[in-house]
Amino acid sequence: MARALIGVIGGSGLYDIQGLTEVEEVQVDTPFGNTSDPIVCGKLQGIPVAFLARHGRGHRLIPSQVPYRANIHALRQLGVRYILSLSAVGSLQEEVRPLDMVIPDQFIDMTRKRESTFFGDGAVAHVSMADPVCATVAESLARAFDATQEGELVQLHQGGSYICIEGPQFSTRAESHWYRSMGASVVGMTNMPEAKLAREAQIAYATLAMATDYDCWHPREEAVTAEAAIANLQKNAQRAQQIAAKAIQFLGTEQPKSPAHTALDSALVTPVEAMPEEKQVVIKPLLAPTEPVLEEMEH
Numbered sequence: 001m002a003r004a005l006i007g008v009i010g011g012s013g014l015y016d017i018q019g020l021t022e023v024e025e026v027q028v029d030t031p032f033g034n035t036s037d038p039i040v041c042g043k044l045q046g047i048p049v050a051f052l053a054r055h056g057r058g059h060r061l062i063p064s065q066v067p068y069r070a071n072i073h074a075l076r077q078l079g080v081r082y083i084l085s086l087s088a089v090g091s092l093q094e095e096v097r098p099l100d101m102v103i104p105d106q107f108i109d110m111t112r113k114r115e116s117t118f119f120g121d122g123a124v125a126h127v128s129m130a131d132p133v134c135a136t137v138a139e140s141l142a143r144a145f146d147a148t149q150e151g152e153l154v155q156l157h158q159g160g161s162y163i164c165i166e167g168p169q170f171s172t173r174a175e176s177h178w179y180r181s182m183g184a185s186v187v188g189m190t191n192m193p194e195a196k197l198a199r200e201a202q203i204a205y206a207t208l209a210m211a212t213d214y215d216c217w218h219p220r221e222e223a224v225t226a227e228a229a230i231a232n233l234q235k236n237a238q239r240a241q242q243i244a245a246k247a248i249q250f251l252g253t254e255q256p257k258s259p260a261h262t263a264l265d266s267a268l269v270t271p272v273e274a275m276p277e278e279k280q281v282v283i284k285p286l287l288a289p290t291e292p293v294l295e296e297m298e299h
């Protein structure tokens with residue numbers, strides 16, 4: 001099976017990754033069925049990458065229907081140690097203007113209808129979500145933003161909370177004001193439980209969030225529509241590709257250690273041998289060492 005070091009999950013408006021060579025599409029078998037779309041594996045500047053369109057190519061899946069567990073399990077099976085998530089978001093703060101980019105360092109999970117763990121059914125673990133974003137992956141995105149800047153007005157905001165709603169409807173005005181009162185920076189519909197599952201899979205995760213609108217709280221701006229959000233996202237799509245490529249280069253050459261890589265060391269309560277056999281099939285791949293991928297790359 002193709003192996004990858006870095007996974008890129010492309011959100012709204014980002015259905016492929018440019019510049020991949022040695023491309024191979026794979027349908028990974030998972031205990032949770034199919035991924036959102038076949039995973040596109042290939043190399044970017046010699047670094048093995050796996051790209052997954054979160055909503056499928058053609059944007060067929062609403063946020064509640066994205067098979068988050070299948071997606072993360074499949075990426076882990078491919079050997080992925082770092083995930084770059086690319087996402088459209090609404091801005092909840094005046095200074096985060098539409099077209100600006102944000103690298104959140106926190107998430108608030110307001111989703112209600114999603115399977116959000118690999119555990120249960122005879123296997124118990126409690127991973128820490130105190131710092132849900134890998135600081136090193138976030139840093140690689142920030143460095144990539146700086147390295148690809150061409151004097152444009154797009155600003156990067158480092159840090160801030162991404163509040164994840166169930167969707168697919170956008171928020172009511174009352175909700176939007178409420179999220180602002182919580183101090184959240186941006187609102188989206190997909191990064192939870194994705195980030196939780198990445199942590200359970202011991203994958204370092206960070207998001208490049210692209211502000212497309214002011215949601216519906218702003219006194220002088222129109223309430224968001226999907227049409228307007230996607231139009232603004234498309235203005236940033238090329239830049240997002242450049243940032244992702246550069247971050248992949250940094251991560252691929254530096255291969256930093258992340259606390260996420262050992263998240264289960266202090267979290268696993270049930271010994272693997274005590275788990276029911278069908279559960280071991282789910283959990284063992286999350287515990288498997290990823291080092292062989294790195295060794296292969298060095299030769």
Ligand SMILES: CSC[C@H]1O[C@H](OP(=O)(O)O)[C@H](O)[C@@H]1O
Nearest residue numbers: 011012063087088188189190229
């Ligand atoms: C079309 S705007 C709303 C849509 O875009 C975001 O998705 P993603 O994070 O995959 O870019 C947002 O969460 C909604 O699903």
Ligand SMILES: Nc1ncnc2[nH]cnc12
Nearest residue numbers: 088089090187188189215
């Ligand atoms: N205002 C908004 N709310 C939720 N998800 C979004 N994605 C882009 N804009 C959004």
